[in-house]
Structure formats: C-alpha cells, structure tokens
Amino acid sequence: PLKGRKSPPVIDVAPVWGGMLAFLAGPMKLMREATPKYGEVFTVPVFHKRITFLIGPKVSEFFFKAKDTEMSQKEVYEFNVPTFGKGVVFDVDHTTRAEQFRFFADSLKSNRLRMYVGMMVKEAEDFFSKWGDAGEVDLLEQLSELIVLTASRCLLGREIRETLYSEVTDLVHDLDKGMVPLSVFFPYAPIEAHRKRDAARKNLAKIFDKVIQARRESGASEPDVLQTFIDARYKDGSRLTNDQVLGMLIAVLFAGQHTSSITSTWTGLLAIANKERVMPALEKEQKDIMKKHGKDLDFDILAKMDELHFAVKEALRMHPPLIMLLRMAQVPFEVETSTGKKYTVPKGHIVATSPAFSHRLDNVYSDPNEYKPERFREPNPEDKAQFASFIGFGGGRHGCMGETFAYMQIKTIWSILLRNFEFEMVGKVPEPDYTGMVVGPTAGQCKIRYKRRVL
Numbered sequence: 025p026l027k028g029r030k031s032p033p034v035i036d037v038a039p040v041w042g043g044m045l046a047f048l049a050g051p052m053k054l055m056r057e058a059t060p061k062y063g064e065v066f067t068v069p070v071f072h073k074r075i076t077f078l079i080g081p082k083v084s085e086f087f088f089k090a091k092d093t094e095m096s097q098k099e100v101y102e103f104n105v106p107t108f109g110k111g112v113v114f115d116v117d118h119t120t121r122a123e124q125f126r127f128f129a130d131s132l133k134s135n136r137l138r139m140y141v142g143m144m145v146k147e148a149e150d151f152f153s154k155w156g157d158a159g160e161v162d163l164l165e166q167l168s169e170l171i172v173l174t175a176s177r178c179l180l181g182r183e184i185r186e187t188l189y190s191e192v193t194d195l196v197h198d199l200d201k202g203m204v205p206l207s208v209f210f211p212y213a214p215i216e217a218h219r220k221r222d223a224a225r226k227n228l229a230k231i232f233d234k235v236i237q238a239r240r241e242s243g244a245s246e247p248d249v250l251q252t253f254i255d256a257r258y259k260d261g262s263r264l265t266n267d268q269v270l271g272m273l274i275a276v277l278f279a280g281q282h283t284s285s286i287t288s289t290w291t292g293l294l295a296i297a298n299k300e301r302v303m304p305a306l307e308k309e310q311k312d313i314m315k316k317h318g319k320d321l322d323f324d325i326l327a328k329m330d331e332l333h334f335a336v337k338e339a340l341r342m343h344p345p346l347i348m349l350l351r352m353a354q355v356p357f358e359v360e361t362s363t364g365k366k367y368t369v370p371k372g373h374i375v376a377t378s379p380a381f382s383h384r385l386d387n388v389y390s391d392p393n394e395y396k397p398e399r400f401r402e403p404n405p406e407d408k409a410q411f412a413s414f415i416g417f418g419g420g421r422h423g424c425m426g427e428t429f430a431y432m433q434i435k436t437i438w439s440i441l442l443r444n445f446e447f448e449m450v451g452k453v454p455e456p457d458y459t460g461m462v463v464g465p466t467a468g469q470c471k472i473r474y475k476r477r478v479l
C-alpha cells in the first residue's frame with residue numbers, strides 16, 4: 025500500500041493467467057494495445073509478479089537516471105549467472121559490481137579501442153577478400169561469423185584466435201544456445217540446453233586457466249580485453265581469479281556479439297533496400313574520405329564517417345536488438361508523465377522500458393516506420409529533443425559501455441563493403457524474429473546479391 029500516493033493503473037486482464045497470456049502473446053503487442061488505453065505508465069500482473077512499463081522518453085528518463093539502490097539490475101538479470109560464472113557481475117554485491125564495471129570501462133577506453141580497430145580492419149579485410157567477384161550471401165550468417173572472429177581477436181586474445189579458435193567457438197556456441205527463454209525464469213532447470221551450457225562453461229574454464237596462467241607466468245602483455253582483466257586490481261589491491269577473468273570476458277562477449285551482428289545486418293539490409301535514397305550519401309562520404317586520407321582505416325578516420333554513423337544508428341532505432349530493458353524497484357519510485365500525471369511504482373515491481381516500442385513513437389520521430397538516416401543530421405537531430413528518445417544503447421548510469429566499440433566494428437565492416445562491392449536485395453527486408461532473446465532479422469531471410477567493384 026502506498027499511503028497518499030497513486031500506483032500505476034493495472035491493465036484489465038483475466039485474473040491469474042490473463043497477464044501472463046498477454047505477456048506471452050508478445051510484449052510489443054501488449055504495449056501497442058495498452059499504451060493508447062492506459063498511457064505512458066501501466067502495470068501488468070504476471071502470476072505473483074508485477075511488471076510496470078514506462079513508455080516514451082519522459083518516463084523512461086526516470087528509469088535511466090535511477091540509482092542502483094532505487095532500481096536494480098541484479099534481480100532481473102541474475103539468470104545470466106550460470107553462463108557468466110560465479111563471483112562476477114550479477115553474482116556479487118553492489119560495491120564489487122561497481123568495481124568490476126570499472127574494469128569493463130577500462131577495457132573499452134578509447135586508447136584501447138584504437139588498438140582494437142587495427143584488428144577489426146584486418147579481420148574484415150581478410151574475411152571479405154574471400155568473397156568472389158559476384159554472388160549471393162546471407163548477410164546475417166556472414167556478419168555473425170566475422171563478428172565472432174573479431175571478438176575472438178579483440179576480446180579473447182591472440183592464443184584463442186590463432187590456435188584454439190574452433191574449440192573455443194564450439195564451446196561458446198553451447199554456452200549461447202544454453203540461454204533460452206525458459207532460462208530467464210528457471211536458469212537451473214534440468215534441460216539438455218542447460219546441461220550442455222554447464223559442460224561448456226567448465227571446459228572453457230580449463231582452457232582459459234592455462235592461457236591466463238601462461239600470461240601471468242611469462243609476464244607477456246597483449247593488446248586485448250583479456251589482458252585488461254588479468255591486470256585489473258580492486259581498490260584493496262586484490263585481483264580477479266582466473267575463473268572470474270573468464271566470467272568477465274563471457275559477459276562482454278555476450279553483451280556485444282549478437283547485438284553487433286544484428287545491427288550490422290539491419291544496416292546493410294535497410295541501406296540496400298532503400299539504395300536509391302540512401303546509398304549516394306554513403307558512397308560520396310567514402311569517396312571523399314579516401315581522397316583525403318587514402319585507403320587506410322583507423323579510429324580517427326572511422327570517426328569522421330558521419331553518414332555511415334547515421335545509417336547504423338537509424339538501423340538501431342528501427343530494430344534495437346534489446347527490445348526490453350529491465351530493473352527491479354528497490355524502493356517506492358516516483359515517475360511523472362509528459363502530461364504531468366504522477367505515479368509511484370511500488371517496491372518489488374519489475375520495471376520495463378522498451379527501445380523497440382519507444383523508437384517508433386510518432387511524437388518523437390517523423391515517419392517512424394521509414395528508414396531515414398538523415399533524421400540524425402545536425403542542426404536538429406530528432407533524437408536530441410529529449411534525454412531518452414534514443415535508447416538503443418540504453419542510457420544513464422548503465423548505458424552501453426561498448427557503444428564506441430560497436431560503432432567502430434560496424435563502420436569498419438560497412439566502410440570496407442561500400443568501397444569494394446555494390447549490392448542488391450534478393451528478397452524483401454525480413455521481419456524481426458521476436459522469439460529470440462536478442463531480436464534480429466528472421467534467420468535464413470537475409471540474402472543479398474553482391475558484385476565486386478572499386479568505388
């Protein structure tokens with residue numbers, strides 16, 4: 025009970041099962057139907073739990089600006105513990121987690137990114153040099169493969185990329201397939217996918233134990249994320265165990281892998297599907313940059329590619345791979361809507377905001393269902409009007425730490441592709457597959473045709 029305060033409206037569904045059924049029918053459908061009726065804030069009862077949705081920039085701002093002591097991630101993302109491992113991220117107290125997030129931030133700082141970009145360029149050039157003069161490819165399959173190769177090099181390190189690649193990728197695959205929708209509610213349910221996940225986690229620990237030990241003993245220092253975790257020190261001088269180093273690596277790998285392959289695929293599909301309108305600006309930018317800086321790519325040159333940046337950002341606006349972000353209210357939490365209504369979200373509610381739904385609001389974006397990269401151009405980029413208009417990378421204190429890494433990687437890929445190939449669609453732009461944990465274009469429907477050329 026909230027004395028003297030008003031809790032959000034609860035959507036009108038049949039008791040016990042109604043909320044669960046509405047939720048299972050798909051959160052996008054639920055939000056589409058509930059928002060016109062209940063407004064920016066409403067609660068869905070799912071069994072004994074209550075999920076309160078915060079829709080649109082005004083109320084989402086409260087979500088992103090909340091402190092961890094007000095809205096916490098641990099309770100809602102704890103299902104990752106068997107995958108990441110013990111003693112890291114969602115398996116530790118707030119203070120330890122804050123220190124570990126400092127380790128993530130250090131591993132993704134711009135001086136480190138400058139080193140990673142060289143590796144991204146090399147991996148992408150080698151990869152596309154194997155494409156023929158003309159042909160058809162499934163973009164999602166190809167770019168996922170390339171991103172695994174790049175992640176192995178930049179995150180997991182030279183030893184894995186050069187000698188243990190296929191063994192480690194198979195294990196990471198089992199770890200990945202071990203995260204199914206059921207895992208969110210029952211992460212330890214005795215199912216085959218979880219059994220394989222646990223076996224893979226153990227085998228990865230054995231491999232990494234040897235690699236990390238060898239680095240610790242030889243004093244070798246490599247330019248990768250693994251090294252930053254080996255070198256990391258808590259404020260009291262202690263360091264991560266080998267298993268925790270692996271846990272941190274898995275967490276970064278999982279944060280960046282599907283999100284980046286999906287976003288690079290949508291960027292290509294949408295730019296190619298709208299090529300008459302979109303490609304001229306992208307190609308001109310590449311030509312201008314090559315004229316000025318030659319053919320090389322590095323951190324600073326990629327940072328100059330604004331048009332390409334907008335093309336990626338617009339793909340992410342239309343199709344953010346993380347369609348819902350979650351927290352748990354730790355205290356009664358007040359929010360105010362754009363029309364000045366005040367609600368208090370009760371303690372214990374799960375709180376959700378949705379990049380996928382918010383990015384299509386027509387009071388925030390003009391023609392929200394159109395792919396229009398130019399909407400982000402100065403002087404009046406559409407996302408800058410309000411704090412939480414663009415939330416594909418989240419925002420506030422838990423905003424994505426890999427944002428620049430992701431842009432660098434995706435821009436490397438598309439810069440190389442634009443300079444060396446022309447494209448056309450084979451079929452239509454696929455629909456998003458909402459059954460996935462990370463939502464991407466429907467697998468098997470991302471075919472494009474390419475022809476080699478020099479821009």
Ligand code: HEM
Nearest residue numbers: 279280283284287349416417418422423424425426429430
């Ligand atoms: C296009 C690619 C990516 C997208 C769309 C994306 C999206 C997001 C989002 C929405 C969040 C916030 C989650 C929340 O508030 O609950 C987040 C957090 C995070 N991301 Fe990314 N991400 C991407 C790539 C990456 C990459 C490549 C890395 C690392 C190399 C990374 C590392 C992280 C980390 C460490 C966090 C946690 C930040 C925190 O909780 O303080 N991400 N990401």
